[in-house]
Amino acid sequence: MTTKNDLKFAVLIDADNVPYANVKEMFEEIAKYGTPTFKRIYADWTKPTVSGWKNVLLENAITPIQQYSYSTGKNASDSALIIDAMDILYTGKVDGFCIVSSDSDFTRLATRLREAGMKVIGIGEKKTLTPFITACDKFIYIEILKKPDLEPIVENSNKKTTKTAKATNSPISKIDPKIIKLLADSISDLEDENGWAFLGELGNLMLKKKPDFDPRNYGFPKMLALIKNINRFEIDERESGKNNIKHIYVRRK
Numbered sequence: 001m002t003t004k005n006d007l008k009f010a011v012l013i014d015a016d017n018v019p020y021a022n023v024k025e026m027f028e029e030i031a032k033y034g035t036p037t038f039k040r041i042y043a044d045w046t047k048p049t050v051s052g053w054k055n056v057l058l059e060n061a062i063t064p065i066q067q068y069s070y071s072t073g074k075n076a077s078d079s080a081l082i083i084d085a086m087d088i089l090y091t092g093k094v095d096g097f098c099i100v101s102s103d104s105d106f107t108r109l110a111t112r113l114r115e116a117g118m119k120v121i122g123i124g125e126k127k128t129l130t131p132f133i134t135a136c137d138k139f140i141y142i143e144i145l146k147k148p149d150l151e152p153i154v155e156n157s158n159k160k161t162t163k164t165a166k167a168t169n170s171p172i173s174k175i176d177p178k179i180i181k182l183l184a185d186s187i188s189d190l191e192d193e194n195g196w197a198f199l200g201e202l203g204n205l206m207l208k209k210k211p212d213f214d215p216r217n218y219g220f221p222k223m224l225a226l227i228k229n230i231n232r233f234e235i236d237e238r239e240s241g242k243n244n245i246k247h248i249y250v251r252r253k
Contacts, residue, residue, distance in 0.1 A: 007034030007095040007119065010088045012081050013062065014101035015043035018124060018142060020053045023060055025145040026123060030098055033121060033138075038088055040065050042081045082109050089116055096120060099136070102128040110135035122211075126172055133212045143172045144216040171219030179218075180230055182210060184252055187233070195251040196236060199224065202250065224248060 011030060030036055039062045043050040046068070057064055067080040081099075088094060096119030099106050103124075110120045110132065122128070122136035126143055133139040186205045190197035203223050206213045215226040227233050227250055236249045 008037045008093065009034045009096050009098050009119075009121070010038035010085070010094045011036045011040070011062075011098045011100065012038070012085055013041040014078065014081060014099075014103055014106075015041050015050045015053050017101045017103040020056055022142055022145050023056045023062075026100065026142070027060060029123070029140060029145055030121070033098075033119075034096065036098070037094060039063060040081075040084060042067055042078075042084075044068055078103065078105055082106070085109055085113065089113060089118065094118070098123060100124065101132075104129040104132040107131045107135045136211050138207055139212040140214065141172060141212065141217060144214065171217065173217045175218050175226070175230065179213075180232065182206065182213075183227070183230070183233070187250060187252055191251060196249040197251065199248040199250055 009030060011027075027036065039060070041053065041057065041062050042065045043053065045054070045064060045066050053064075056062070065080055065084070081101075085097060085099075088097075097110075097113050098121045099110060100123045106122075110122065113120050114135070114137065120136045122132060122139040123142060124132070124139070126141050128139070128141075183202075183206070186202055186209065187195075187197045190201050190205060206223075215221065215223045218226055220226040220229065224235070228235065232253055233250045234253055236251075237246045238249065239245070240247050
């Protein structure tokens with residue numbers, strides 16, 4: 001049986017539409033869902049606008065694909081990425097695709113790959129339009145992948161300055177009433193006769209309804225912390241099995 005970490009992903013990067021600053025964090029995020037086997041990046045490498053990518057390609061073993069711009073105003077890299085994606089699809093050597101771009105022109109590609117049974121993860125900036133986001137199984141904003149800044153702290157004895165990584169990233173979105181309603185509605189969809197819903201199933205359903213849902217968007221590392229902050233839901237931690245594994249359930253107050 002194939003587990004989540006056994007899944008093989010083709011990572012295809014549109015260099016024209018994403019920044020290169022957080023490449024390391026991006027691949028660390030992808031590793032949570034599977035193993036990147038194909039790693040390709042598309043651009044017209046004769047252009048100075050993508051020169052920043054060149055320094056990170058070797059370090060991350062990304063294969064650059066040269067695609068000249070044949071006419072002004074047209075993005076030939078998009079076409080090259082789409083053609084490669086379909087070629088990789090028909091090889092049958094991957095279980096899913098990770099499309100790294102903020103360009104909604106890849107909406108149809110993501111839809112087609114999912115129609116073929118592929119898992120599709122999108123990674124892009126907050127400015128990405130809704131059609132591409134909803135075409136993916138999951139969409140991750142690059143802004144939340146940034147490592148937290150180290151805060152200086154002063155020791156009382158020698159007054160030496162050290163660093164701590166306790167600081168958290170600033171949220172890129174506020175918890176608006178729509179998110180709270182989505183949580184409440186999803187709990188209603190899953191609840192048992194006593195109103196309790198299993199947190200793991202709740203997270204999966206939230207993603208199906210809103211592919212870009214991620215507690216990190218709101219400044220929380222995990223979904224449980226987000227729910228506790230909202231303070232409109234009850235939480236029940238139940239121990240199960242010999243290893244005292246905790247199963248977390250939530251319900252509306």
